[in-house]
Amino acid sequence: MPSQGQTADRYRAVQSRIQDAAVRGGYSPEGIHLVAVTKNASIAQVRELIELGHMDFGESRMQHYLQFAAQVDDFLERHRELGPTEGRIPQNIRWHFIGHLQRNKVKRILPMTRLVHSVDSLRLAEEIQACPLQRESATEVLIQVNTSGERGKYGIAPAAVTHLIDQMDTMMNIRIRGLMSMAPQVEDPEAVRSVFQRSRELFEELKSSDMTGDEFDILSMGMSNDFEVAVECGANVVRVGTAIFGPPAEQEEETSTSTTSDA
Numbered sequence: 117m118p119s120q121g122q123t124a125d126r127y128r129a130v131q132s133r134i135q136d137a138a139v140r141g142g143y144s145p146e147g148i149h150l151v152a153v154t155k156n157a158s159i160a161q162v163r164e165l166i167e168l169g170h171m172d173f174g175e176s177r178m179q180h181y182l183q184f185a186a187q188v189d190d191f192l193e194r195h196r197e198l199g200p201t202e203g204r205i206p207q208n209i210r211w212h213f214i215g216h217l218q219r220n221k222v223k224r225i226l227p228m229t230r231l232v233h234s235v236d237s238l239r240l241a242e243e244i245q246a247c248p249l250q251r252e253s254a255t256e257v258l259i260q261v262n263t264s265g266e267r268g269k270y271g272i273a274p275a276a277v278t279h280l281i282d283q284m285d286t287m288m289n290i291r292i293r294g295l296m297s298m299a300p301q302v303e304d305p306e307a308v309r310s311v312f313q314r315s316r317e318l319f320e321e322l323k324s325s326d327m328t329g330d331e332f333d334i335l336s337m338g339m340s341n342d343f344e345v346a347v348e349c350g351a352n353v354v355r356v357g358t359a360i361f362g363p364p365a366e367q368e369e370e371t372s373t374s375t376t377s378d379a
């Protein structure tokens with residue numbers, strides 16, 4: 117059992133490491149958003165972060181995503197009923213879907229999702245575009261790009277990104293907010309610097325091209341193992357799980373499909 121406060125301590129430590137990395141990279145720390153990845157978190161840990169005022173949560177597995185989002189809704193609802201709170205609890209939580217999204221899951225995921233980080237095919241984009249939703253605004257997405265060139269990883273090849281964005285140009289229900297990329301899992305975070313730099317270059321190229329608008333401004337990269345390098349390379353969204361919530365403890369094995377094999 118993680119003791120009370122441990123999550124908060126780790127959370128603060130991650131935040132200050134992000135700030136230091138931003139300064140090293142010459143960026144304003146306020147411009148960098150931390151998405152807390154709940155894959156190995158308990159609902160108690162999620163609530164602890166919300167009580168600290170944290171709003172952005174990410175999840176890669178559909179069942180966990182739906183379950184946590186519902187539990188967090190209940191939690192916020194109960195707080196609202198208690199009347200004005202101490203002021204720290206956010207009114208709303210922003211859920212980020214960061215995992216591989218199967219087309220038949222789109223309809224379940226979209227209604228509560230603020231940002232889909234993982235659009236990696238035209239067919240998925242078409243499914244999102246066609247999804248019957250009570251939309252107040254377009255669905256915001258990132259294009260997941262496989263800058264490392266590793267085989268068996270999700271994400272489209274850098275050379276194919278322009279074409280995909282072009283094909284999505286007429287999809288009025290989708291707004292492309294930027295890119296997401298993942299680095300290979302290696303011991304030394306420095307080894308992934310070149311991957312992040314390539315992602316950054318591609319991001320800048322697209323940003324300054326006339327294919328994208330002003331709203332193309334998110335570069336999501338960096339996880340527990342490498343978020344500092346990612347921030348130094350210009351990430352403005354990092355997705356951090358383990359460094360906040362601790363390593364996967366005795367969680368029951370998940371049977372979700374994943375191409376990452378931690379052998």
Ligand SMILES: *Cc1c(COP(=O)(O)O)cnc(C)c1O
Pocket residue numbers: 153155176214215298338339340341355356357358359
């Ligand atoms: C699990 C996951 C993360 C967070 O990984 P940690 O190493 O636990 O920080 C970030 N992004 C994606 C896409 C993930 O699946």
